[in-house]
Amino acid sequence: MAAPENDEKNLHQELSLPILLADRVIKSAQEAESSKLDCADLAKQVDRLSQMLRSTVRIAATTQSLYERPVRRIVADVAKNLDRALTLVRKCKHSGVLRQVFSITTTADFRKVSNLLESSIGDMKWLLSVFESDGANLSLPPIASNDPILSWVWSYIATIQMGQLRDRVDAANSLVSLARDNDRNKKIIVDEGGLTPLLKLLKEGSSPDAQVAAANALFHIATDLERVRIIIDLMGISVVVSVLGDSPMRVQASVVKLVSEMAGLDPVAQEEFGRENVTRPLVSLLSMDTVLDDPKVQTGKPSIHNLVQINKELAVKGSNPNSRSSSFSSHYHSDGSSRGAHYRKERDREAESPEVKLELKVGCAEALWKLCKECLLNSRKVTETKGLICLAKIIETEVGELQLNCLMTVMEIAAVAESNPDLRRAAFKPTSPAAKAVLDQLLRVIQEESSQELQIPAIKAIGSLARTFPARETRIVGPLVARLGNGDVDVATEAAIALGKFVSTDNFNCVEHSKTIIEFDGVPSLMRLLRTTDRINERGHVNCLVLLCYLALHVGNSKALETARALNTLEGGARSVVAQNPDLRDLFAKSMHNLTLYQAGAHPHRQTYIP
Template sequence: MASSEEKRVEDELSYPILVAERVRSAVDEADSFKLECSEVSKQVDRLLQMLRTLVRFATATATSAAAPPLYERPIRRVAAETAKNLERALILVRKCKRRSILHRVVSIVSAADFRKVLGHLDASVGDMKWLLSILDADGGGNGGGIVISLAPIASNDPILSWVWSFIASIQMGQLNDRIEAANELASLAQDNDRNKKIIVEECGVPPLLKLFKEVTSPLAQIASATALCHLANDLERVRVIVDELGVPAVVQVLSDSSMRVQTLAANLVARMAKHDPLAQEEFARENAIRPLVTLLSFDTFVDDPLGQLGKQSIHSIVQINKELGKGSRGSRQFANSYSNSYSFVEGSSRGGNQRKERENEDPAVKLLLKVSCAEALWMLARGSVTNSRKITETKGMLCLAKIVQNEQGELQFNCLMTIMEITAAAESNADLRRAAFKTNSPAAKAVVEQLLRIINEVDSPALQIPAMKSIGALARTFPARETRVIKPLVTQMGSRNAEVADEAAVALTKFASPDNFLHVEHSKSIIEFNGIPTLMRLLRSTEVTQMHHGLTLLCYLALHAGNSESLEQARVLTVLEGADRTVLPQHIKELVSRAIIHLNLYHAGMNSQRISYLP
């Protein structure tokens, strides 16, 4: 926080009051331009009255335990600008005092100077009027309601004036005004990143978080969560939310709010975790994963499968998505529909009725909550061993596998991406790999079954690629007898989709890599499942600059199963010799050279053949 804001707001206001008193004394001593000085005095008197009203209001607010905290940002800005304008008036009026002839010649005063100063003072009067109105400091009965008029100080940037008014209403207004102001802030934040930056710089996050915790008003939580979601798309802004203790607030809402509020809370988790590694750590520390898994698994392990949800009212799902994602107008429409479908008793406990409300909720709302929770888990697991371990320590793995089996669309995709991140973390961490993906683990078996089903049966690159990434990441967990994971990868290496084929080669490379203890056994399995001809076709159809994965796999197969007849029949040695003459990264070139030397032990007679399988 800036040093100027370290002072109390009452101290900030005391300086312009002091300057104003000096202007009044200087007016009394003026010998020339008395009419103009009188006009200055009138404006200064008005400013003095408003400044003192503001000081009394600030003091009363600070000493009252029941009063909401004062929103100080516009007060400090207006006080500083008012002080500057009063200083201009003081300098001018002092020039009107009779002094020596020389001083009067040097200090020439004109009517234009007074017009300019009066214009500045008039702007300060307008600023003070606007400030008193948004704070309701003059007791006008506005109650902290939203003021749409513009302050002169923000005439060049109207957004600033609106942001001040909306934040003041959220921090100091009545509940209905706070909800409306949060919706307006959400609308502004949705427009562009500049508006988001202004909202955060003007301290909009703390009051939004406070409103977010209004558990007796779902509408308030929805409005504030929508605004926070729009703000949380940048590391710096997310870090502000984290620093303002937003993480425990979000986790608390996940645990004890209505499903529609929880949906937005999960969206906020996903956004914050996506943009800030520190937020990932904080959510882990606050144990956010447990409520997310609980919400995701709701209704998942019962006889009535979630698949029925996906078949109901696609239009209603789309509509809710639109309403949750909109700004002011959309949020208000959603609020109206929400109030019609739910009745909440102010201050009542939701504990006894929560499960019944969940069971009676619109299936589209349930599905949307699960989609959001799955995305939140995905973002929390991404690049995080800690969070991935926490998911595996709950029933999260079984839940993810069940949903991948029964669901389609965005929910299935988000769960599959979560699995992909968990397996990537397991690949990099031996302890997690051994703990979560033991061969006799029911959860691990269920996950692998669904990954193989996706690779074998689902004709969708968007799903097949993460499934193959996951199998590849788990390559070191499969025993030599588990050859059923090899065959589908070999098959997909022949896919007409270049990305699918390339990803299959990447996954198989992890099985055949020397880093894998069973690389020799896996290499033989790849060859047994007709992997060499499939790989050769992939190399022929791939650009030289994009063939590195397939070429790496071919080298591993040559090194670990060099005496295979399949290698000789496919003229692999000739292909590698041709590749050796192309431009390759150094590590691949060295690998190719080793494979050529190794194959020459078995297929020296093939050197006379120069049939190139490379493009």
């Protein structure tokens, strides 16, 4: 509490200085011995300013949450102008020859100072009207004549901080409009202290309209790393998570967009959201109206105790008026709040339109995607809950953006698991019901979906999990080999990249996976893809050559490689690829050497040139 008191004292000090200056100007004007009429006119203007300054002091003393930014800016400008007036009138205390010599200059100075004081009067009049009016004041004070946006931002922020509820909602929506226009407006809103009252409006829960307006304003402001960090420094993450956990659905739909935007821009925001456990309400909301008690994933093993508990709670849903839609929300709201409140929340949820529910689910899935990208903390939190089961179920039953966002979430979690053995073993153990459910849906998408947008993340996810599959897992490798011949080059290229992870020397089962690719007749498709990518896709061409290298290294005695003239292909591509990727030099050299040992017409002493 000490900091606000110090701030208030500093504001009073700032206000006392111009009041003191005004008194001195009036006294000096009364003592003037020359230009008495001009001094008297200035004194009248200064007296008006003095009254306005004293009114501002009274407002500051009686207003609990005063918006200080425009006060400090305008009062500082007023003090400068009063100081100039004081300097001028003090020159009029004495008369004489020198006074007559400089009379022309002095007259011009009086006009200039009078104009400055008139501007200060206009600024103070505007300031008082902002504090005394019920809504935003869109008139233009002289201090903002060259930048009207500044005065509008001041007015809107003052209304959000000090106004009536309806006016606060309108002002927040007005900030949304300004923030949409350009980054400069966003910067002005932040610089003038707009984030704190917006976070307060969001947290208060005065009305859903107010919370939606505040969340939308924050969403349109938090569009770069710097502004996201400012929100974090203002403890905005905890505010956002608390609102997400217990608000009407349309408020939650707005808040999840903010979570997604911040997480997508800043790794620090990802971690902070993770520490606040934001994945818990997100998965809870994503799973609403989704039945997760699939017999295929039921088991009594202790390792999935949480899943069993979820199924039990879902089984009694409906018989208990206070039951939650899932165990997730049950745990999340076990904070002492009343059962009646939960019942009202469930009733309100049932009353929401399907459009709002879908918007919320789509937003939750996108937020999870952005939160899990390259973030071990959030990826682990999702997998430690019923998150994977939920994602698998939605990928199976939904279509469009919701299905895609869930696929992207799985892809990002799998990418993190690829570089983290502990997460990979814990979350994607082949015998785990959750992992099996996810894997089934990834394979289904790869085999049955025709959309490139869906197939690519599914293929990438399978590739990231390559080291989790046993040696002869043909159910996984087969569909990927089939995609090598896909008419979409991007899909085929991703299949080649994924297969490359199966046969990489980092994979313990690389030899067996290589044999499986040969058995599924993958070499002809790979050679055709190589010819295609050579013309249009350099990245894809390199990855296809890498896959061919691994096959040559592990199953160099394959007849399929000999028939496809794999050695000639590697020799033809080695020079350009190794020149651009020196780290591949040893792989190409070993692969080509291995082929020379087996292929007819090739000799062990043959020297293959690699730059």
